[in-house]
Structure formats: structure tokens, C-alpha cells
Amino acid sequence: MWKWLHPYANPEVSYHLTNRLLPWLSAFSAIFLSIGLVWALLFAPADYQQGHSFRIFYIHVPAASLSMGIYVSMAIAAFSSLVWQLKLADASAAAMAPVGAAFTAIALITGAAWGKPMWGTWWIWDARLTSELILLFLYLGVIALHNAFEDKNLAGKAAGILTLVGVVNIPIIKYSVEWWNTLHQGSTVSKLGKPSMSLDMLWPFIFCFIGFSFLVALIICLRFRNEILARNSIRPWVRELVKKHNS
Amino acid sequence: MNPRRKKRLAIVGSILIGIGAVAGLVLYALSQNIDLFFTPSEITQGKKETGLKPSLGQRIRIGGLVVPGTVKRDPESLKVSFKLSDMTMPIVFKDSDPMVTVYYEGILPDLFREGQGIVANGTLAEHPPTGLSIEASEVLAKHDENYMPAELAEAAGQKHDKATYSEKQLESKKANSY
Numbered sequence: 001m002w003k004w005l006h007p008y009a010n011p012e013v014s015y016h017l018t019n020r021l022l023p024w025l026s027a028f029s030a031i032f033l034s035i036g037l038v039w040a041l042l043f044a045p046a047d048y049q050q051g052h053s054f055r056i057f058y059i060h061v062p063a064a065s066l067s068m069g070i071y072v073s074m075a076i077a078a079f080s081s082l083v084w085q086l087k088l089a090d091a092s093a094a095a096m097a098p099v100g101a102a103f104t105a106i107a108l109i110t111g112a113a114w115g116k117p118m119w120g121t122w123w124i125w126d127a128r129l130t131s132e133l134i135l136l137f138l139y140l141g142v143i144a145l146h147n148a149f150e151d152k153n154l155a156g157k158a159a160g161i162l163t164l165v166g167v168v169n170i171p172i173i174k175y176s177v178e179w180w181n182t183l184h185q186g187s188t189v190s191k192l193g194k195p196s197m198s199l200d201m202l203w204p205f206i207f208c209f210i211g212f213s214f215l216v217a218l219i220i221c222l223r224f225r226n227e228i229l230a231r232n233s234i235r236p237w238v239r240e241l242v243k244k245h246n247s
Numbered sequence: 248m249n250p251r252r253k254k255r256l257a258i259v260g261s262i263l264i265g266i267g268a269v270a271g272l273v274l275y276a277l278s279q280n281i282d283l284f285f286t287p288s289e290i291t292q293g294k295k296e297t298g299l300k301p302s303l304g305q306r307i308r309i310g311g312l313v314v315p316g317t318v319k320r321d322p323e324s325l326k327v328s329f330k331l332s333d334m335t336m337p338i339v340f341k342d343s344d345p346m347v348t349v350y351y352e353g354i355l356p357d358l359f360r361e362g363q364g365i366v367a368n369g370t371l372a373e374h375p376p377t378g379l380s381i382e383a384s385e386v387l388a389k390h391d392e393n394y395m396p397a398e399l400a401e402a403a404g405q406k407h408d409k410a411t412y413s414e415k416q417l418e419s420k421k422a423n424s425y
Contacts, residue, residue: 045396049358054394083256120356120387126283164263168270179274180281181310183366188392196393 011228012237014088018225025221029214036207044204056114058205061189062212064107067135068170070100070216074142075167078160090156091231093163094146095223099216101139108132119183127176128184131169138166152231284310284366286333288345290379301371308368309347309381310389314340315361317348325416326352334364348380355410358388365389 007013040058047054074096081089111129112122123129142159149155177186188196189205197205232238274281279297285307293300301307311331318329328351332344349367359365369383 047394048397049360050390050394057394079259082259083252085255118356118358118388118390120385124283124387127281161262164259165266167263168266172270172274180278180283181286182283183310183387183389185390186392188394196391198395200396201394 009086009088011088011091011232011235015225015228018221018228021221022218022225025214025218029211029218032207032211032214034211036204036209036211040204040208044201045198047201050118053114053117056110057188058208060107060110060114061205062209063103063110064132065209066212066216067100067104067107067132068173069213070096070103070220071135071139071163071166071170074100075163078163081156082160082164087153087156087231088228090152090160091227092220092224093142093156093160095220095227097139097142097146097159099219099223101136101143103216104132104136104139108136124183126182126184127180128173128182131173131176134169135166135173138162138169142166284308287311287331287347288333290347290371291345303371303373306368306370307381308366309349310334310364310366311347312340313359313361313363313365314346318361320410321416322413323415324352325354325412326350327355329365331365331367346378348374348378349383349386350380351383351386353386354412355386356388358390359386359410363388364391 008017037058041055044055044058046052074093077089077093077096080086081093108129111132115124116122141162145159145162146155149158176182177184189202229238229241279294279299285294285301287309289295290301290307290309309331312334314330314332318327320327328348330346330348332340332346349365349369351367351369366387366389367381367383368385368387369381372380372382374380
């Protein structure tokens with residue numbers, strides 16, 4: 001059943017796969033982001049209470065849900081690296097961590113910028129905001145562990161264990177607004193049934209969300225490629241590549 | 248799967264289950280403390296599961312909906328008072344609902360409206376005519392998850408004007424703070 005995945009455990013095959021993926025990912029993220037952001041920031045109607053301030057929603061919500069999504073994929077990579085000892089899974093987890101940390105930071109900063117005029121405060125220690133801040137610290141811990149050891153396998157193992165421990169935080173972030181009473185509002189878009197948003201505000205969001213997802217995939221792909229090259233720098237196929245590039 | 252992988256899978260799996268269980272228990276034990284605020288009914292009748300009730304003079308946060316028609320603003324200063332009731336769906340305000348009055352002096356956040364969710368931070372006190380009240384030092388607006396364009400909101404009969412302040416009211420703020 002897993003036969004078709006096996007060739008990609010080879011770094012060289014994976015490297016060429018990223019090369020084939022990159023143009024598609026850049027094209028899709030450019031198309032969706034430019035349509036989505038222009039639509040969202042210029043043409044979507046203003047909210048009846050918040051006016052134009054609500055437009056930060058189009059960056060805040062994709063960033064926040066991607067910060068959780070990246071963590072889950074990092075945890076899957078860490079899990080397969082710990083059980084099947086796939087070196088490439090470590091490389092991909094190392095590639096994902098800084099991207100996830102950046103998106104978590106974007107979610108926190110845009111949220112604070114919105115919270116000041118709307119709620120009346122930059123920050124409040126409610127369950128949603130606190131658990132998202134913990135997610136940022138988990139990412140920073142994972143990045144630190146990946147860089148703390150000379151031996152990349154050992155670093156991957158340590159970071160992988162931290163990643164798996166931190167998975168507990170993901171359902172807490174997601175359901176914090178339902179389990180406890182918080183200042184942060186409940187989710188607008190991911191509600192089953194109908195989202196609590198009118199359609200002319202929802203469509204630009206869908207474009208932005210798909211665009212940011214492709215952007216994340218693109219950045220991770222670029223970083224993953226670099227990780228593969230850095231970790232295999234003594235292999236003949238990498239030397240071959242460098243020689244070809246220089247000549 | 249070979250035996251070594253099976254063993255690693257078992258170890259990783261049991262770590263995950265163990266941590267999940269620990270986190271679940273901790274959160275269950277702390278569930279009362281993770282709540283950001285008390286609701287008006289929890290202040291008057293105590294929490295549902297534990298019966299825990301805040302005492303007079305205690306510094307607490309209260310969260311609820313501003314009852315329409317209860318917002319009283321002093322024309323000379325920034326003093327304002329309003330009643331809060333529980334946030335329950337569907338939103339209907341009845342006189343029999345448990346209510347707590349909030350007294351506050353200062354500028355209200357942009358989203359403050361009648362019928363809007365509010366979180367106020369202050370000390371619990373008892374004022375004989377109105378019952379339990381909060382003397383608030385901070386009022387935050389809680390936004391709900393609904394977004395709509397102004398035309399739709401007007402069609403649905405939603406009021407959306409924010410509070411405005413006269414020169415005189417703002418003067419009193421300056422006089423107090425300097």
C-alpha cells in the first residue's frame with residue numbers, strides 16, 4: 001500500500017520532486033493571493049459594526065489556522081521519523097518549524113492590532129490567546145532543539161519528542177472558545193452548517209485562505225529543498241549538482 | 248512491520264496517550280479557573296457544578312449582554328451604568344433574568360452597544376436598590392462571530408451607532424486625570 005511512497009525516502013528523488021512542484025506552487029499562490037487580497041482589502045463590503053477594521057480578518061484567520069495546520073503536519077513528520085526513522089521526515093519537520101512560528105506570530109500580532117480598537121485591549125489572558133502564545137513557544141522550542149545538536153539525527157529525535165508532546169495544545173486552541181468563556185469570539189468560518197458571514201465577505205476569504213496555504217507550501221518546499229542539500233552535502237549527486245550549476 | 252519498529256510505535260503511542268490523559272485531567276481540574284469571567288447568573292446563584300460564588304469586595308471579571316434600555320450616561324461626565332444579563336441563545340431579555348449592574352467611568356470601546364457582549368473587570372459590591380453590582384475599572388467589548396455588511400444589518404434591524412461624547416464629557420476626563 002505504501003509502495004508508491006517508498007521512492008521519496010530517497011533524498012535525490014525528493015529533491016527533484018520539490019523542483020517540479022516549485023513553479024506550480026508559486027503560480028497558484030501568486031494567483032490566489034493577488035485575487036483574494038485585492039478583493040478582500042478593496043472590494044469586500046465593510047462590516048456593520050467594525051467598519052474597515054474587520055479586514056484584518058482576511059490575514060488573521062488564515063494565519064491562525066495555518067499555524068495550527070503546520071503544527072499538525074510537523075507532528076505527523078515527527079511521528080514517522082520517530083517510528084520509521086526516516087531522515088527526510090526530520091528534514092521536513094525542521095523546514096516547517098520556522099514557517100509555523102512566523103504564522104503564529106502573524107496571527108498574534110494582527111489579533112492584537114484588531115483587539116485594541118475593537119475590544120479595548122491589546123492582550124488579555126483568555127484561553128484562546130494564551131494557548132496560541134504557548135504554540136509560539138512550542139515552535140521556538142522545536143527550532144532551538146533542531147539547532148542544539150551537532151548530530152542532526154539526535155536533534156531530530158529531541159525536537160520530534162517535543163513536537164509530539166505539544167500536539168496536546170492543538171485541540172485546546174481549536175476548542176478553547178467553546179469549552180471556556182473567553183473574550184475571543186467563536187469561529188466564523190469553520191462552523192458546520194453555515195458560516196456566520198455574508199457570502200460577499202466569505203468568497204474573498206476563501207481565496208485568501210487558499211492563497212496563503214499555497215504560500216506556506218511554497219516556503220516549506222523551498223526550505224525543505226535547502227535542508228536536503230545541506231544534510232546531503234557530501235553525497236556525489238549533490239556535488240554533481242553544484243558542479244553543473246557552477247559551470 | 249518489523250519488531251523494532253513495532254516497539255518504537257508502541258513507545259511513541261503510549262507517550263502520546265499518556266500526555267493526552269494528563270492534559271485532559273489537568274484541564275478538567277482547572278476548568279473553573281480557565282474561564283475568563285463570571286456570568287451574571289453565576290454571580291447571583293453560583294457556578295453550576297461547584298456552586299462557587301464570588302464574595303463581596305472580590306475583584307472579578309463579569310461577562311454578559313448589555314440589557315437594552317438600561318444604559319444610563321451622565322451628561323456632565325464619563326460616568327455610565329448598565330445592566331448585564333446572561334449570554335444565551337436565542338437572545339431575549341426578560342425582567343426575571345439574573346442581572347448585575349455595572350458602574351464605570353471612562354471611554355467605552357467602539358463596539359459597545361445595547362445588546363452587545365461585554366466583559367468588565369472590577370470589584371463586586373452591593374447597592375441596595377439595584378442588588379449586586381460591579382464597580383468596573385475596565386470595560387471590554389466582546390465581539391460575536393457574525394460579520395455582515397451595513398445594508399444587511401440595517402435590513403435585519405440591527406442598530407450599529409457607536410457612542411459619541413460631548414466636549415463637556417471629555418473635559419471631565421481631563422480634569423480627573425491631571
